[in-house]
Amino acid sequence: MPSSLVQTFRAFAYNNAWANHRLLTSCASLSQAEFEAERRSFFPSLQQTLNHIYYVDLFYIDALEGGWLGPAAWANQIPFPTVAELKPAQIAMDRRLIAICNALAPEDLDGIVRVNRDTRVQDERRDRLLMHLFQHQIHHRGQAHAMLSGTTVAPPQLDEFFAAEEAPLRASEFAELGWTEATIWKGD
Template sequence: MISCDYVRHMARYNRWMNDKLYAVAGTLPQAALDAGRGAFFGSISGTLNHLLVADTIWLKRLAAHPAGFASLEPLRDIAMPARLDLPLADGFAALHARRRQLDALIVQWSLELTPAALAQALDYHNMRGEAQSKPLPEVLMHLFNHQTHHRGQITTLLSQLGLDVGATDLIAMPAA
């Protein structure tokens, strides 16, 4: 279905796009970032925060995977967010710092991923506490697709403010 190389490529793309998005969003004052704009999570900062929440949730679930990913050890002591809009940082600088930390973890984790681990299911509990078991490739496709979905929303909101993030296509990512 997917390979470890695919996951590594997507982890790099995820970091590249988040760097670009935060660079442009960081030119706005906090009030503009917090202004309600009709997005799923209200504002630019609300959507950026939601991505941190969702990534934290999925990375914590991955930390419990039978492969025992050492790179995700720093997340084991972080509380599982209880809501998809739970504020995880106070202000843009703190949000950005947390984003950089998570993106570094995702890249480190992708380098640790093996075909054997990729072949194992991920057992976890959803936000309603219901037990789930999903093939790890499906979980990872969801993780990266979810990021792309909400980054697209933020890119649109920034564009409406006259700000251009530039090329966002995966094929436009510079070679490693």
């Protein structure tokens, strides 16, 4: 596997953390009632959708780290009822994913991750599992973004991470998260 693919996964991990940060920062302006309000989507509220992102991250990131948590990850469907509780938990989860991607070497990408599915063990290539995890995040974050547009809070821009001209606008958010453009693109 080419080293550029490792850099791609690293960039996706940082992009994922940034997008979660932006979305949860916007959601922090909602009242608790607005956060819990029933809306049209796969999950019927922002609260349920954003908690779903968290516990599925927990499931897969635990497996990527060699853990065996499995379906216990979603035993509590709303582990963080408020944005104030969810945001730091998601930031910590995103940092775990960044650490996994920062530690990757090209030869790790086609390695096997064992995933505890409770009634069976799924053997999945690391690169495919990472692609699935990022796609899952994007899919449900898009749903949350659409739900947010039906509130008094404007949804944040989430698709400018890779645009070089947007770098100055991201700098303060990156500082809040503890990294810079150079951190993300090291080795490029």
